[in-house]
Amino acid sequence: MIAESIVGLWLFTSLLYQGHEIPRPNPALQIQYEFSEDGTNSLRYHRDDEEGFCERRALYQFAEETLLQEVMWVNPQNASWCGQDSDMQLGRKTLSHVWFKDGRLYLDIGMGDEIISYIWNRQ
Numbered sequence: 001m002i003a004e005s006i007v008g009l010w011l012f013t014s015l016l017y018q019g020h021e022i023p024r025p026n027p028a029l030q031i032q033y034e035f036s037e038d039g040t041n042s043l044r045y046h047r048d049d050e051e052g053f054c055e056r057r058a059l060y061q062f063a064e065e066t067l068l069q070e071v072m073w074v075n076p077q078n079a080s081w082c083g084q085d086s087d088m089q090l091g092r093k094t095l096s097h098v099w100f101k102d103g104r105l106y107l108d109i110g111m112g113d114e115i116i117s118y119i120w121n122r123q
Helices: 080-084
Strands: 008-017 020-023 029-035 040-047 054-063 066-074 093-101 104-111 114-122
Touching: 008 104
Parallel strands: none
Antiparallel strands: 008 020, 008 029, 008 114, 029 040, 040 054, 054 066, 066 093, 093 104, 104 114
16 A cells, blocks of 8 residues: 655644544634645644734654654744744644545644544645
8 A cells, every 4th residue: 555645735624533523613713734845844824703823834754654743933923822832832843643544634633631633635
């Protein structure tokens, strides 16, 4: 089996919670993840009904369903509330489980004792 490529632009569309796919909790929240072949990615989000956005770039390594990232740039024009998001902090390193199913990307996030998967569709 050939591994799917993470390279490309992905849009957050839904969640996998306790084995069930559910809609985004906030439909106004628009999140996009873009992975480049050069080992960098960008994460950007905003809410349709609010001013401002959050954006950062990271170095990443992806292999065998494991995504390692280190934030290397945070947009200086980010909204003031972006600093509350640990994904928007310079130097932050994360290790995440990422997998593919039916052409979609699943990114597992620990929430307390549970795992929630963010589901992304390729654009």
